[in-house]
Amino acid sequence: xxxxxxxxxxxxxxxxxxxxxxxxxxxxxxxxxxxxxxxxxxxxxxxxxxxxxxxxxxxxxxxxxxxxxxxxxxxxxxxxxxxxxxxxxxxxxxxxxxxxxxxxxxxxxxxxxxxxxxxxxxxxxxxxxxxxxxxxxxxxxxxxxxxxxxxxxxxxxxxxxxxxxxxxxxxxxxxxxxxxxxxxxxxxxxxxxxxxxxxxxxxxxxxxxxxxxxxxxxxxxxxxxxxxxxxxxxxxxxxxxxxxxxxxxxxxxxxxxxxxxxxxxxxxxxxxxxxxxxxxxxxxxxxxxxxxxxxxxxxxxxxxxxxxxxxxxxxxxxxxxxxxxxxxxxxxxxxxxxxxxxxxxxxxxxxxxxxxxxxxxxxxxxxxxxxxxxxxxxxxxxxxxxxxxxxxxxxxxxxxxxxxxxxxxxxxxxxxxxxxxxxxxxxxxxxxxxxxxxxxxxxxxxxxxxxxxxxxxxxxxxxxxxxxxxxx
Ligand SMILES: [Zn+2]
Numbered sequence: 001x002x003x004x005x006x007x008x009x010x011x012x013x014x015x016x017x018x019x020x021x022x023x024x025x026x027x028x029x030x031x032x033x034x035x036x037x038x039x040x041x042x043x044x045x046x047x048x049x050x051x052x053x054x055x056x057x058x059x060x061x062x063x064x065x066x067x068x069x070x071x072x073x074x075x076x077x078x079x080x081x082x083x084x085x086x087x088x089x090x091x092x093x094x095x096x097x098x099x100x101x102x103x104x105x106x107x108x109x110x111x112x113x114x115x116x117x118x119x120x121x122x123x124x125x126x127x128x129x130x131x132x133x134x135x136x137x138x139x140x141x142x143x144x145x146x147x148x149x150x151x152x153x154x155x156x157x158x159x160x161x162x163x164x165x166x167x168x169x170x171x172x173x174x175x176x177x178x179x180x181x182x183x184x185x186x187x188x189x190x191x192x193x194x195x196x197x198x199x200x201x202x203x204x205x206x207x208x209x210x211x212x213x214x215x216x217x218x219x220x221x222x223x224x225x226x227x228x229x230x231x232x233x234x235x236x237x238x239x240x241x242x243x244x245x246x247x248x249x250x251x252x253x254x255x256x257x258x259x260x261x262x263x264x265x266x267x268x269x270x271x272x273x274x275x276x277x278x279x280x281x282x283x284x285x286x287x288x289x290x291x292x293x294x295x296x297x298x299x300x301x302x303x304x305x306x307x308x309x310x311x312x313x314x315x316x317x318x319x320x321x322x323x324x325x326x327x328x329x330x331x332x333x334x335x336x337x338x339x340x341x342x343x344x345x346x347x348x349x350x351x352x353x354x355x356x357x358x359x360x361x362x363x364x365x366x367x368x369x370x371x372x373x374x375x376x377x378x379x380x381x382x383x384x385x386x387x388x389x390x391x392x393x394x395x396x397x398x399x400x401x402x403x404x405x406x407x408x409x410x411x412x413x414x415x416x417x418x419x420x421x422x423x424x425x426x427x428x429x430x431x432x433x434x435x436x437x438x439x440x441x442x443x444x445x446x447x448x449x450x451x452x453x454x455x456x457x458x459x460x461x462x463x464x465x466x467x468x469x470x471x472x
Pocket of ligand 1: 240309310
C-alpha cells in the first residue's frame with residue numbers, strides 16, 4: 001500500500017468535493033501573487049485588506065531566514081499580468097529550512113500566477129498554478145525537510161496544476177510568490193511556511209471556508225435530466241487516479257494511473273463493437289477527478305453500470321491476481337478495508353477540501369434504491385469473476401466488499417476491479433503487457449454482456465409477473 005496519512009474514511013464525504021475537478025481558487029486562498037505585480041496596476045480584491053509589499057529580492061531566495069516576515073494584514077491578493085506563450089516547465093524543486101521556518105522552491109522556465117491555501121486532516125498546503133509541465137526527478141517530493149514531510153504535483157483539472165505540500169503540523173503561509181528570472185537564475189516559485197498553532201491554523205481555515213462558501217453558494221449540484229430514451233445501455237468506465245494522484249507506483253516506476261487509463265481505453269474499444277452500448281469515461285487523459293465527481297458523472301449520464309479500474313499496491317509482494325470489489329459498509333476483511341481506505345484518500349492526496357458532511361442522506365427511498373443497486377452490483381461481480389477465471393489469474397478471494405466512496409451511487413450498479421497488484425513483480429509484468437490487456441478486456445466485455453443479458457431477461461420476467469397480478 002502506498003503510504004498515506006490516516007484520516008477516517010467517514011470524513012471523506014461528498015458534500016463539498018468539487019464538481020468534476022479541483023477548485024482553482026479553493027478553500028482558504030492566501031496569496032495570488034506574482035513578483036512583478038504592483039499595487040498600481042493590480043485590481044485588488046476588496047474583500048481582503050490588501051497591502052502589496054515589495055517582494056523579497058532574488059538575493060537569498062534559498063534561505064527562509066533572509067525573507068522579511070509577511071505584513072500583519074496578509075493575505076495578499078493581486079492579479080498577475082497576463083502570461084502568454086509557451087507552457088511553463090518546472091525543472092527542479094527543493095525544500096530548505098527547519099522546524100520553525102521552511103521554504104519550498106521550484107525552478108520554473110517562466111512567470112506564473114500562484115494561489116495558496118491550507119487544509120487540515122491531515123495538514124496540507126495547496127499551491128495552485130496555471131498548467132505547468134512538471135519535469136522533475138522521479139523521487140522528487142518523496143522526502144521533505146523542516147515543516148514539509150513530502151509533496152506531490154500534477155494536473156488537477158484542464159489548464160490547472162497543483163502542488164500539495166504535506167505539513168508536519170499546523171503551519172501558516174508567510175509568503176508565496178514567483179520570482180522572475182534574474183542574473184542567470186531561473187524564475188522560481190517560493191512558498192514560505194512558518195510554524196503555527198492548531199488554533200491559529202483552524203481560525204484561518206474557518207475564515208477561508210466561510211469565504212469560499214459565500215462565493216460558491218450559487219454552485220448547485222447538477223440535477224440529472226431525464227434519461228435519453230434511445231434503448232442504449234450506458235457503461236461508465238472509471239480509470240482510477242489521474243493527474244496529481246498517480247495511484248500506486250511499481251518498482252520500475254510505472255504508474256497505476258497510466259496503466260488503468262490504457263486498460264480502460266482498450267476495454268472501451270471492445271465494448272463499442274456492440275452498438276447497444278454507449279461507453280463513457282470519467283477521464284480520458286491524465287487529469288484528476290474527485291471521487292464525488294466520478295460518482296456524479298455516472299449518475300448524470302444515467303449509467304446502467306459503473307466500473308472503476310485500478311491496479312494498486314499492497315504490502316506483501318505475494319498478493320496478486322485480479323479482485324472485484326463491491327460496496328459494503330463492512331469490509332470482507334482487513335485487506336479489503338485497507339484497499340478501500342487507500343482509494344478513499346485520493347481527494348486528500350489531491351488537496352481537495354472535503355469537510356465533514358452535515359447533510360447526511362438518510363432518505364429511506366435512497367436506501368432502498370441503494371440496496372437494489374448493490375444486489376445488481378453483486379450479480380455483476382459474480383459474472384465478472386466467472387468470465388475472468390479461465391482468462392486471467394484471480395486473487396484467491398476474488399470477490400471482496402468494502403466501503404469505497406466511488407461505488408456509492410445509489411442508483412448505478414457499481415464495481416471496482418483491481419486488475420492486479422503493482423506490488424507484485426509478476427502482476428506488474430502482466431499489467432504492462434498488451435496481450436494480457438487485450439485478453440482481460442475481452443473477458444470483462446463478456447461479463448458485461450452476460451450481466452445485461454440476464455438483467456434484461458429478469459426485468460422482462462418480473463414485468464410479466466407484475467402485469468399478471470390481479471388478472472383472472
Ligand atoms: Zn487505485
